[in-house]
Amino acid sequence: MSTVPPLNGSWLLRGRDGSLSAYAPRDEAVWCRAERHPGLPWAPPRRIGGDQRLHAQLALGQGADGYAHLVAWRPTVPGESGLVHSTHFRPHLAALDWVPIGHPDRKGDRTGLPAVAVDAEGRAHVFARNKGGGVGMLAQKERGGWGPWRDIGGPGAHEELAAVTGGSGRVELYATTSDGILRWRQEEPGATLVPDEALEASVRPGTLTALPTSKEHTTLFFADLEGMLHAWRPGTDPVPLLLAAGPGRVSALRCTIDDHDCTLLAQRSASGRAVFAACPTEQESAGLWWSESGPQLPVGTRVALAEDAEGRVVAATLSPDGELRVARQKDEPGLALGAWQSV
Template identity: 45%
Template sequence: MDTSLAATTGWLLRGKDGRLTAYAPAAEGVLRWTETRPGGPEWSAPDLIPAPGILPYLCLAQGADGYVHMVGLRRKRLADGRTGTDVVYALQYQSGLAIRDWYPLGSPYPNDPALAEKIGLPSAVVDAEGSLHVFVRNAGGGVCGRSQVPSGKWNKWADFKGSGASGTVSASVTADGLMELLAPAADHIMRWEQREAGVKFERADDIPASAAPDSLTAERTGGNRLTHFWHDAGDRTVRAWRESDDTPSELGNGAGTGPVALLRTPVDGYDCTILAHRDAETGRPALAAYPSEEESSGVSWTLTGEPCVGAPALAIDARGRVVMAAFGTDGTLRVTRQKDESGLALEAWTRA
């Protein structure tokens, strides 16, 4: 497994048949582990989904239909010796089965390979109609996006403007199907939102915070609200922010790396937000939970398992248990599940 580029989370997904699948970028493709039955505990040996020329980075997006969209960046040598850069995606309809071919979406600079080579790594979301939307940091430090329409066709790349962005764009969807984009800059976080379904993005007020590049994620935490999470660019602690907040909240003193894995689920009958990240000091996965939208209640981080690479992921399995997964330093998939008892105690980690 190649983790030389930015880490991502959200790589552990449950298919329509209830089985979990883990995905990881690899040389010339994507590695995929799938539960042999819903709820596990056994997993299939990893199979390789070929993707020649794709960089060792993978963004995943899943819609209500359960289909999994894999999005990456492909570079190849052109006939004139320059490097061609394309955002590409592939679609998996069912857990563990073959996927459709990788489809090129090009870049915001179809006639300028030098500028195309400067775009950032892609992020993606699926809207309420099942259409895929992809976003990249452009060569000027702003954000560009390309959207699929319900018929399956694609609109042209759109420029949302902005400047000074670093790292990957964070894309999320509200419960009403409206998309929101965040992009970190030096001393603020740029933000775009949709006011109504089907309308163009509008620039919203910046968030007064400095986020570490490639660490932004979001979760629906109540009603039509999104809460955004990231690691502070200075002390690497986790921060949380909603549109109603004047300033971000600090969630405990656990410093981490990469993006924050998120999951909203009941724990002992209470609506909770569960977080996981890679601990900055030990490299081990760390877990935290608190009542959703009650950041003032305090958050404590608990280390678990052995050192990992990239970022951990969270999901709910077919039995309703919280599942935490991470990749060991040897590239193996490690998994732990919630015990069948009250609270959020986890079982011993196992190798898939």
């Protein structure tokens, strides 16, 4: 059975020209599949960022400009690794070569799956756990280049982080600990993130998904140790939603369904099919339930969501062996997906 490389952030993105692209770490590299033009057939996979050998981990973020930012670990000397960054400006063009951006402890081996978010000014912010159990942060400068690595605290943070750019254009970061969830935020654009409200809760590590749901709020989705999904907006209590359909993070998308502002969740279920659940945005009390779609999927298959150039919901699945399937929303009431197609 193929293993599933760790991946942080949405791997299905709509680029500046409206074309969709799908990213995956595989064979010591990162590969991209992209529509030749919006809505047209997909081009063959292309290697991203040149010929550097990479570890099988990838973090992705996207700015309001549509540019994709990718961060990965690469081996340096025996027993040590460093982080590298690439920018992909348009899906059908070549990405920039991988650029070394250092290590949260200056040097050492991998410290966990990195995370990346892009602020309203288009600057990437990279996060990775450090050897002290806290979190290191690195940000692009306004005029190019990178600032220094900074320790933003958070002792006891687990390896998988969730970074997001809120509706205000400022970056937020979430991490799980044995006691619950830590949160950091920017007080002003370009600033170093500072600790903010924490949540005491039973949280399953590796299940955090953050989604901007209004200009004021980000909603964090997580599963507790019993498998119940919750939605949390800082300043409120977590709202239980429904049992997670499978392990790991859910994919989340804010979209329009029947002219209503909705939040859509997706996951591979334990039974092996893609499942979807929707509710009015920030109105989780209206209720959610899973609906199955598509064929049986191998263990480890990822599910992702995006909107295409015409505003239709697009769901995609990526199996551990690299098979990509896509389904688009049909022009009829509700969230009706068309036939799943291998691309």
